[in-house]
Amino acid sequence: MTTVLSPHPDLDDNILFDRSARTRWRIGFDRWIGRLLPLLFLVAILPILGMVYWVSEQALPTLTWTIIVGQSPYATDQLGVPIIGTFELMLIATLLSVVLGLFGGVATAELLSPRAASVVRMTANMLVGTPSVIIGFFGFFVFVLYFGWGLSLIAGAVTLSMFMTPYIFRTADLAFTSVPRHIREAALGSGAAPTQYILRIATPIALPQILTGIFLAMAIGVGETAPIVLTTTAGKLAPTSLTSPVTFLTAIIWDGFNQGSGSPFFVLAFQAAFLLMVVVVALNIVVRVVAARYQKRLEGLYQ
Amino acid sequence: MSAPAAATDGSVLSVRNLSVVAKEHRILDDISLDFPPHSLTAVVGPSGCGKTTFVRTLNRMSELTPGLRVEGSVLYLGQDIYGRGVNPVLVRRRIGMVFQRPTVFPMSIFENAAFGLRIVHEAEADIDTAVTEALQRAGLWDEVKGDLDRSAMSLSGGQQQRLCIARALAVRPRVLLLDEPTSALDPAATQRVESTMERLSEEIVLVLVTHNVGQAARVSDRVAFLHSGHLVELGPTDEILERPKDPLTQQFITGRFG
Amino acid sequence: MSQAPAPASAGGREPLPTAAPEAPARSSSGHGLSVGRLLSGIPALVPAAIVVAMVVVLLEKSQLELLPGFFSSDWNPSIAHPQYGIGVFVAGSFMTAIPAIALAMAIGLGIGIGGTTYLPRNVSRLLDPFVDLLAGIPSVVYGIWGFVVVGPYFGAVTNPWLYSHLHFLPGFGGIPPQASGQGLPLAIFLLTLMALPITTLLIRDALRSVPKDLWESGLALGATRWEVMRRVAIPYSRRGILSAGFLGFGRAFGETVAVAMVIGSVASFPANVFGTTYTMAAVIFQTVDAAQGSSNYLQALAEIALILLAISLVVNIVGRRLITGFSSEQISGL
Numbered sequence: 001m002t003t004v005l006s007p008h009p010d011l012d013d014n015i016l017f018d019r020s021a022r023t024r025w026r027i028g029f030d031r032w033i034g035r036l037l038p039l040l041f042l043v044a045i046l047p048i049l050g051m052v053y054w055v056s057e058q059a060l061p062t063l064t065w066t067i068i069v070g071q072s073p074y075a076t077d078q079l080g081v082p083i084i085g086t087f088e089l090m091l092i093a094t095l096l097s098v099v100l101g102l103f104g105g106v107a108t109a110e111l112l113s114p115r116a117a118s119v120v121r122m123t124a125n126m127l128v129g130t131p132s133v134i135i136g137f138f139g140f141f142v143f144v145l146y147f148g149w150g151l152s153l154i155a156g157a158v159t160l161s162m163f164m165t166p167y168i169f170r171t172a173d174l175a176f177t178s179v180p181r182h183i184r185e186a187a188l189g190s191g192a193a194p195t196q197y198i199l200r201i202a203t204p205i206a207l208p209q210i211l212t213g214i215f216l217a218m219a220i221g222v223g224e225t226a227p228i229v230l231t232t233t234a235g236k237l238a239p240t241s242l243t244s245p246v247t248f249l250t251a252i253i254w255d256g257f258n259q260g261s262g263s264p265f266f267v268l269a270f271q272a273a274f275l276l277m278v279v280v281v282a283l284n285i286v287v288r289v290v291a292a293r294y295q296k297r298l299e300g301l302y303q
Numbered sequence: 304m305s306a307p308a309a310a311t312d313g314s315v316l317s318v319r320n321l322s323v324v325a326k327e328h329r330i331l332d333d334i335s336l337d338f339p340p341h342s343l344t345a346v347v348g349p350s351g352c353g354k355t356t357f358v359r360t361l362n363r364m365s366e367l368t369p370g371l372r373v374e375g376s377v378l379y380l381g382q383d384i385y386g387r388g389v390n391p392v393l394v395r396r397r398i399g400m401v402f403q404r405p406t407v408f409p410m411s412i413f414e415n416a417a418f419g420l421r422i423v424h425e426a427e428a429d430i431d432t433a434v435t436e437a438l439q440r441a442g443l444w445d446e447v448k449g450d451l452d453r454s455a456m457s458l459s460g461g462q463q464q465r466l467c468i469a470r471a472l473a474v475r476p477r478v479l480l481l482d483e484p485t486s487a488l489d490p491a492a493t494q495r496v497e498s499t500m501e502r503l504s505e506e507i508v509l510v511l512v513t514h515n516v517g518q519a520a521r522v523s524d525r526v527a528f529l530h531s532g533h534l535v536e537l538g539p540t541d542e543i544l545e546r547p548k549d550p551l552t553q554q555f556i557t558g559r560f561g
Numbered sequence: 562m563s564q565a566p567a568p569a570s571a572g573g574r575e576p577l578p579t580a581a582p583e584a585p586a587r588s589s590s591g592h593g594l595s596v597g598r599l600l601s602g603i604p605a606l607v608p609a610a611i612v613v614a615m616v617v618v619l620l621e622k623s624q625l626e627l628l629p630g631f632f633s634s635d636w637n638p639s640i641a642h643p644q645y646g647i648g649v650f651v652a653g654s655f656m657t658a659i660p661a662i663a664l665a666m667a668i669g670l671g672i673g674i675g676g677t678t679y680l681p682r683n684v685s686r687l688l689d690p691f692v693d694l695l696a697g698i699p700s701v702v703y704g705i706w707g708f709v710v711v712g713p714y715f716g717a718v719t720n721p722w723l724y725s726h727l728h729f730l731p732g733f734g735g736i737p738p739q740a741s742g743q744g745l746p747l748a749i750f751l752l753t754l755m756a757l758p759i760t761t762l763l764i765r766d767a768l769r770s771v772p773k774d775l776w777e778s779g780l781a782l783g784a785t786r787w788e789v790m791r792r793v794a795i796p797y798s799r800r801g802i803l804s805a806g807f808l809g810f811g812r813a814f815g816e817t818v819a820v821a822m823v824i825g826s827v828a829s830f831p832a833n834v835f836g837t838t839y840t841m842a843a844v845i846f847q848t849v850d851a852a853q854g855s856s857n858y859l860q861a862l863a864e865i866a867l868i869l870l871a872i873s874l875v876v877n878i879v880g881r882r883l884i885t886g887f888s889s890e891q892i893s894g895l
Contacts, residue, residue, distance in 0.1 A: 016382045016389050016397075022423060027390055030785035037675030038684075043668050044692040044761070047754055051698060051706045103604035111602055122878065123609040129808070129877030130615070131815025133846045134866050138615045140849060141622060166608050223699025225818045226846050253701040257708060257822055273702050280697045288690070364781060369681065396783035406778040408793050418792070419782040467778065474783060 052277060058267070059274035067271060079272060084238040085153075085248040086222060092157035093221055097164035098214060104165070105172025110198055121173065127166040135163050136227035144231050151233035154242040159231045163224060164217040171213025175206035208294035212287050219283040223276060225250040249276050315340050315508045316361065316398070316478050320375035323356055323365065323532075330356050333375070334534045336527060338478070343504035345523035345540070346512045349555060353532040354512045358480050361510065362398040363391040379478070398478040399471035404487050405463035407470075412458070413451035415466055419474035433473050440506070441469035442499040461492020465499060478508045485518065497522050516556060520544055528552045615870065622863035631864065636828040638851070638858050645861035649828050651868065653838040656745060656831070657820060658813040661752035662760075665809050668753070669760030670802070677768045678786050689765075696758035704822030707751045708743070712823060715750070716742030720835050738835035743825040745834055751819050756809040763808065763884075767801025768794055800883045807880030815873050817842040841869045 070078035108120050139159030149155045179202045187197045234247040234255070249272045256269025314337035323331040331353045338344055346354045359365045360373055363384060376383040384394045396419070408415050416434040425433070434451075438444040443465040447453070455466055464484060471479060481500070485493040501522050503509055513519055519526055519540065526543040528536045528551070536543060536552045547553045634648030672692065676685040720738035723746075728734040738744065771794045779789030795802065825837020826847060845862050852858035 016379065016384065016386075016393055018393050023393070026422070026785055026788070027392060030787040033787055034675075034679035037671045038680050040668055040671040040675060041688045041691070044672065044695055044754075044757055045688070048691055048694050048698070050710070051702065054706060054710055055702065100604055100607045104607050105605075107602050107605035112605060116605075120605050120609060122881075123612050125881050126612055126874050126877055127608045129811045129815070129873055129880075130612075131817060131842050131869060131873055133815075133817040133842045134615065134619075134870050134873075137845055137849065137862070137866050138618055141618050142614070162611055165611075169608060219697055223697070223701070225699070225701050230846070230849055250699060250701050253699075253705055254818070257701075257705050261709070269705065273699075273705065276699055277702065280699065281694070284690075284694065284697050362781065364777060367777065367780070392783050392785055394783075395781050400778075400781035402774050402778055402781075404774055406772070406774045408775070408779070409797050418779075419784070422782075422784050422788045422792070470778075471782065 055270060055273045055277060058270035062267060063271050063274065067268075068275070079249070079252070079268065079275065081238050082247045082249050082252050082272065083275070085246040086250075088153060088239060089157050089160060089228065089246065089248055090218065090222055092154070093160035093164055094214070094218055096158065096161035097168050097217060097221075100161070101165045101168025101213075101217075102172050102210065105169045105174075106176055106198060108169075109173045109176035110194060110202075121170070124166045124169045124173075127162075128170065132163055132224055133226040133230070135159060136230035138162075139227060139231045150243060151231060151245060152243040153232065153239045153246040156228040156232035156246060156248075159227045160221055160224060163227055164221045167217040167220065168210075168213050171216070172206070172210055175209035175213070176202055178209070179205050205297075208290050208297065212290050212294070215283050215287045215290070219280050219287070222279055222283075223250065225254055229254065314338050315380060316510075317378040318361070318375070319378065321357075321360060321377060322374040323353070323360060324372045324374065325370050329532055330371075331360070331532045334529075334532075335375075336534060336537055338508045338510065340508060341505055342525060343500060343509040343511060343523045344525045344527055345519035346510060346527045346529060347514070347516060347519055347555070348529035350514070351531075352529040354529050355482055357529065358400075358482055358510055358512050361478070361480055362395050362400055364395075364400065366391060396474050397476050398480065399474065399476040400480045400482070401464070401467050401471055401484050403483045405460055405467055407455035407458070407463045407466055410455060411452045412447050412455050412466060415455045416469045416473050418470055433475075434469075437469040437473035438466075440472050440499075440503065441465045442495060442502070443469055459492070461488050461495055464488060464492065464496055468496070468499060468503075472503075476507065478510065479503065480510045480512075482512045483514065484511075486514070493518075516544070528555065530555070616867075619863050619867045619870065623860055623867060627864065628857060628861055631861075634830065638848075638855070638861070643855070643857065645857065647841075647861070647865055647868075649830055650839050650841040650844050650865060652830060653824070654814055654840040654842065654869070656838065657748045657752055657824070657840055658810055660749045661813040662756055662806060662810040664749070664753040665756035665760045665813070666764075666802075666806050669757060669764050669805060669809075672761050673764035673768050674790055676765060678790055692758050692761050695754055700755070700816060700819040701822075703751050703755060704819040707747055707819060707823045711750065712742030712747055713740075714742065715747050716740045720744075720746060724835065732834050735833045736836065739825075739837065743823055744837045745824070745831055747823045748820050748840075751823060752813040752816055755816055755819065756813045759812055760805045760809040763805035764798075764802055767798035767805070770801070771797050804880045804883035807876050807883065811873055811876040811880060814876065815842055815869065817846045821847055841865050845869070 066078065068079055068083065070080045104120075104124075108117050108124075112120060136159055139155060139162065143149050143155040143158055144151055147155075176198075183201065183205070184197070187201050188194070192201070228248060229251055232248075232251075233245045234251060239246040252265070252272040253269045253276075256263070256265040256267075256272075259265050316338040318334055318336050321331060321334045322329060334357065346357060348354050356365060356371075361377055365371050365373060373385060376385055378384070379394070379397060383389070384391075384398075408418060410418075413434055414421075416437050417430050420430045420433055435444065438447065443462060446462060447458075447466075455463065458466060464487075468479075468481075468484075484500075485496050488496065497518065500509060500511065504522070504524065511519070511523060523540050525538065526536075526540050527534060528543065528547075528549075530551050536547060536549045543552065544556055547556055628645045631645060631647060633644070633646030634652075635644040635646040636649055637644045676688065680688075716739055720742065724733065724738055738746075768790075775793060775797065776789060779793045780786070784792070820840050821843035824840060824843060826839055826843065827837045828839050828844070830836075831838040845866055848858075849862065852862055
């Protein structure tokens with residue numbers, strides 16, 4: 001496509017073909033850094049793949065259905081009890097944190113004055129950034145000792161919910177604040193009471209985002225160790241009451257580590273890790289799917 | 304600054320059979336025109352006619368949009384900017400661009416204007432003179448000479464836009480492209496930018512995209528009317544605005560659409 | 562470019578809207594202190610209540626007095642006259658978190674710049690989830706992977722190599738690194754990976770919110786992409802990038818389990834950069850059991866917890882303040 005009619009005699013304007021060292025360096029540097037920087041993605045991708053591959057490699061060969069489901073209290077190779085334990089912990093913790101987080105978030109978004117709301121938001125953010133061990137430590141003092149629940153399922157679940165609540169709180173808050181202004185004003189302006197607006201109009205719009213937040217909080221909760229280890233103790237059987245001891249998947253991994261590679265628990269730890277990763281990845285995928293649907297729906301609101 | 308001599312066919316910038324295609328849709332179709340030295344050409348047309356796309360092909364900014372294919376050639380002083388081995392970085396130094404909204408960088412007024420010179424590591428003394436000159440040419444010097452180290456954000460909208468013009472001028476381009484530079488400005492600021500453009504058109508080539516026919520009437524020497532990607536009519540401003548030859552042009556001028 | 566804001570979806574993995582409604586400008590749905598309103602406002606106080614309760618409880622447990630020798634580095638709770646000097650733990654927390662955040666920021670910047678500027682949109686869309694997945698892995702799994710897989714490699718290959726080549730540098734000489742690989746390098750490695758999703762996400766969002774016009778103006782002056790990035794986009798996104806640093810540091814500083822598994826859990830200063838030591842979070846986690854008998858021991862742990870909490874809170878508040886606008890703040894999952 002080169003059409004050079006007659007190159008300009010003024011050297012300054014053969015600029016299109018400037019071959020000075022400086023220009024070549026600038027353009028070359030840009031080109032090379034453009035190749036190098038994306039390679040840094042590997043720093044993130046390789047460890048992930050490595051972890052997933054390695055855990056699978058350790059766990060899958062010996063993983064059987066019995067292992068997953070079996071609940072024999074003295075077997076060193078069955079995960080049924082811890083799975084039930086994780087499940088029950090998550091059930092109680094999720095319920096509690098959804099209730100607290102949802103109501104709290106909605107209240108912050110809709111009912112509080114702007115100043116109060118920003119203070120509340122700040123505390124929620126502070127809580128999110130708190131190291132999980134401190135929440136566990138706090139739970140130990142308050143629920144295990146002071147309330148007298150002992151090292152139990154309920155202490156663990158409530159402590160876990162304190163960890164999960166701020167995530168749901170913030171998501172609910174954002175979800176309701178993101179309801180398009182014109183919809184909110186139209187609803188309230190036509191005389192709807194705040195509760196009616198919240199229930200009938202805002203919630204359906206905010207729902208996907210809230211679900212996203214809940215699943216995300218669950219993904220985080222299921223992988224937590226410290227807060228629960230500090231507030232529960234391992235039981236051999238599935239918990240029978242709220243005050244019974246409970247053992248759970250992350251504890252299995254932690255115990256397996258502590259006992260070293262000689263112990264039979266070590267292999268079990270990998271299988272627990274594998275199951276955990278499956279759950280976490282599954283939750284993450286669900287979150288993305290819900291988020292994608294939400295995006296489409298929200299675009300419709302702006303037509 | 305020495306008077307820019309032209310390529311053999313007399314123009315600084317020439318467009319030959321330019322088409323821009325995206326997927327199956329031709330955004331621009333077979334446009335050819337020349338831009339003579341010391342001129343201000345207004346590119347007008349209804350929304351969606353391709354005038355912004357057109358102007359962006361003149362300094363290879365169209366490449367920033369993925370999926371666009373450019374056919375034909377754009378000749379700067381006789382050399383095709385789309386030719387083999389021509390790096391867009393070099394093209395843009397000679398064909399500058401001012402955008403619709405003022406886009407000052409988060410730095411001082413001086414550093415904004417000096418940006419194009421800093422990246423090629425010009426000598427400090429040369430930068431000083433070039434910045435002063437550019438601010439004068441952009442008509443901003445008197446207003447800012449007191450404190451060039453002030454943040455550019457502290458300027459008004461109109462001043463920021465003139466700073467953007469100065470910034471583009473500092474690297475001494477022979478062509479300046481302006482994509483609706485006054486649409487975000489109030490009438491007083493608009494008027495100052497317009498007088499700056501008029502002055503500059505005596506020194507370099509300006510290509511002005513505008514949806515404001517009145518503006519075209521005020522500042523331009525020639526008008527190019529685009530419609531649906533075609534160059535419908537091109538000619539001196541008076542002729543196009545008062546005695547358009549093509550019915551489409553007529554309709555646009557009289558406000559039927561656009 | 563549509564006007565519809567993209568949601569804070571996938572836990573904030575998608576870019577968040579700059580057009581999100583501004584929370585502060587919003588007035589509440591009505592006024593008046595009805596009982597109903599008061600009651601429904603109560604759940605909003607839960608986070609505040611928890612934070613306050615935590616501080617109160619910890620203060621109470623610490624009995625509002627510092628044990629003698631608190632700021633020393635002698636930590637010996639098990640001897641006849643126990644000592645509770647926390648110097649080691651504080652140092653250990655910083656010694657692990659600071660290099661980790663430095664690395665996570667450097668890599669995060671690289672990935673952020675590479676992904677937004679040099680890769681086509683669909684490629685970076687494809688690669689971003691992998692970085693986010695790093696955040697989802699439970700820290701026990703990091704720990705066990707670190708201990709079983711990476712540790713021996715560090716112990717057998719990386720550390721000895723560094724030691725043999727760099728032992729003349731201050732801090733690199735002395736005791737040769739352990740074969741197990743436990744110690745600072747391994748901990749820093751894991752913490753970097755754990756902080757990376759935060760830094761990458763926040764930096765990426767900050768860079769993506771640079772207005773297109775600004776970016777193009779830089780290019781239109783004949784600058785290369787790198788030059789625009791370095792001289793325009795990064796200065797413009799300063800706040801977002803700084804907040805990435807603070808929040809990522811908070812994450813690394815408070816990380817408990819993974820660090821506990823690879824740091825060696827030894828209450829002494831590391832002999833050199835390869836040495837083993839302890840961090841605040843790890844020591845609390847691992848010694849609560851042992852501390853149950855002694856009220857002084859618990860008191861010491863509560864005081865450590867207070868310091869850890871205080872630093873975390875400050876870092877988080879500063880980090881969040883830096884993020885302009887309500888939208889970027891709501892990155893759930895961080």
